[in-house]
Amino acid sequence: MSNFDGTLMDTKKSAVKKSRWRSDISFGGFNQTQRALFARNLSVMIKSGLTVLEALDISTDSLSGKPKKIVQSVKASVEAGQPLSASLAAYPNVFSQLFVNAVYAGETSGSLEVNLEHVAEQMRKEKELVDKIKGAMLYPIVILIATFALGMGISFFILPKITPLFQGLNIKLPITTRALISFANLVQAHGTLLFASIIACILILVWVSRQPFSRPVTHWFLLHFPIVKSISRNSNIARFCRTLSTLLKSGLTIIEAVNITRDAIGNYYYTHALDDVAGRLSSGIPLSRLLASHETYFPKLVTRMIAVGEESGQLEDSLSYLAGFFEEEVDNDAKTLSTGIEPILLIIIGIIVGFLALSIITPIYNITGNIGRQS
Numbered sequence: 001m002s003n004f005d006g007t008l009m010d011t012k013k014s015a016v017k018k019s020r021w022r023s024d025i026s027f028g029g030f031n032q033t034q035r036a037l038f039a040r041n042l043s044v045m046i047k048s049g050l051t052v053l054e055a056l057d058i059s060t061d062s063l064s065g066k067p068k069k070i071v072q073s074v075k076a077s078v079e080a081g082q083p084l085s086a087s088l089a090a091y092p093n094v095f096s097q098l099f100v101n102a103v104y105a106g107e108t109s110g111s112l113e114v115n116l117e118h119v120a121e122q123m124r125k126e127k128e129l130v131d132k133i134k135g136a137m138l139y140p141i142v143i144l145i146a147t148f149a150l151g152m153g154i155s156f157f158i159l160p161k162i163t164p165l166f167q168g169l170n171i172k173l174p175i176t177t178r179a180l181i182s183f184a185n186l187v188q189a190h191g192t193l194l195f196a197s198i199i200a201c202i203l204i205l206v207w208v209s210r211q212p213f214s215r216p217v218t219h220w221f222l223l224h225f226p227i228v229k230s231i232s233r234n235s236n237i238a239r240f241c242r243t244l245s246t247l248l249k250s251g252l253t254i255i256e257a258v259n260i261t262r263d264a265i266g267n268y269y270y271t272h273a274l275d276d277v278a279g280r281l282s283s284g285i286p287l288s289r290l291l292a293s294h295e296t297y298f299p300k301l302v303t304r305m306i307a308v309g310e311e312s313g314q315l316e317d318s319l320s321y322l323a324g325f326f327e328e329e330v331d332n333d334a335k336t337l338s339t340g341i342e343p344i345l346l347i348i349i350g351i352i353v354g355f356l357a358l359s360i361i362t363p364i365y366n367i368t369g370n371i372g373r374q375s
Contacts, residue, residue: 030067030094032130036123038063038071039099043116052084052112070094083107097260098122098243102250115250122246129238129327133231136334143345151352156191159184162360173363180359219268227341231333236267237302238326240274245319254315255281273297286310 030038038059045055056075060068070091077087085104088095099119106115163184173181187194209218222232243264247257258281262274273294280290288307291298302322309318 030070032123032127034063034067035095035099036120036127038067039116039123040120043113043120046113046116053078084112096264098247098264101252101256101260102247105251109251111251118246118249122242125242125323125327126239129235129242129330132327132331132334133235136231136337139338140341140345143349147345147349147352152195154356155183155187156195160188174359176355176359177363180356215268223267223269227337231330231337232267233297234326234329234333236265236270237298238323238330240265240270241302241319241326242323245316245323248316248319254287258287270297287315 041059041062042052042055045058046052050058053075056071056078060071060075063071074084074087074091077090078084083104085100085107088103089100102115102119103112106112159180163181208214223229240261243261244257247260248254252260255278258274258278262271262278265271265274276294277287277290281287286307288303288310291306292300292303295303305318305322306315309315312318
């Protein structure tokens with residue numbers, strides 16, 4: 001463990017030990033935008049000559065609810081003699097390792113306002129990246145939900161009224177109509193159980209996908225499934241480059257920065273790759289060479305640009321450029337996903353509608369044909 005990590009751990013323990021008033025305040029409440037504004041406002045006020053206490057006091061005026069209570073508690077801890085970084089570290093569910101360590105580095109180097117500005121910019125970019133990914137997935141999710149709701153409505157309310165008409169006909173029904181009748185009978189007999197089972201399966205699938213034990217499977221799927229793999233890979237690379245750049249600009253060493261980035265990256269396979277990189281950095285091997293040994297996750301463009309940054313002494317600038325580049329790629333991938341998935345969904349809906357139409361119209365056509373021949 002480095003001196004940096006050890007000192008910060010000591011201050012975290014001290015802050016928790018001396019701050020009993022925190023026990024009645026629930027964690028959370030700060031969204032990404034609020035945290036970014038909080039960091040930027042602190043930066044501006046400290047840069048203007050205010051003390052940390054004065055800046056925290058003013059910050060509470062623009063907050064309400066849990067965020068206000070948390071900042072008031074942080075202010076009380078600072079008044080009690082704790083550093084700002086240790087006071088923030090008492091709320092790990094609110095202030096990330098990146099936030100806390102950047103503040104600690106700023107306190108140590110005397111560049112707190114600059115580091116807070118870097119953190120605010122990092123969180124703003126992170127939110128933009130997440131919004132792009134959510135925006136890309138919104139359209140297909142809405143279409144799938146609408147299709148599911150339409151299918152359930154037809155199954156529960158329309159088919160039970162139509163299928164008895166066909167069952168009473170004295171003709172041989174086509175296979176599509178027989179399949180539709182069988183499905184309608186199943187829904188009529190076990191509809192509630194069927195609907196509940198579908199909803200339960202969806203909820204269980206969502207719950208399982210969010211559990212730590214499922215991360216190797218879900219993250220592998222995200223990195224390899226054709227529709228989403230490009231967005232997943234580019235977003236992980238963008239997050240890696242942006243976070244590492246921010247930490248290096250904040251004054252952390254490359255080993256400290258990679259260790260924190262590893263924990264902040266999120267993806268199981270990128271985390272393990274960076275765990276290997278972090279463990280070998282102390283031997284003096286350049287970061288670009290270590291990342292090149294994991295070319296599956298870090299393409300040559302990334303490793304070559306990082307190598308240029310290492311050689312020129314501008315590593316954080318190279319990382320910042322790469323982050324911007326891959327964030328644009330995520331934006332382009334999101335637009336491509338929306339455009340590409342639309343015809344697929346329309347084809348699926350068309351097949352369902354066509355099957356229903358064929359199942360209903362074919363028997364009617366056969367009846368009218370028989371009547372015409374008899375007349």
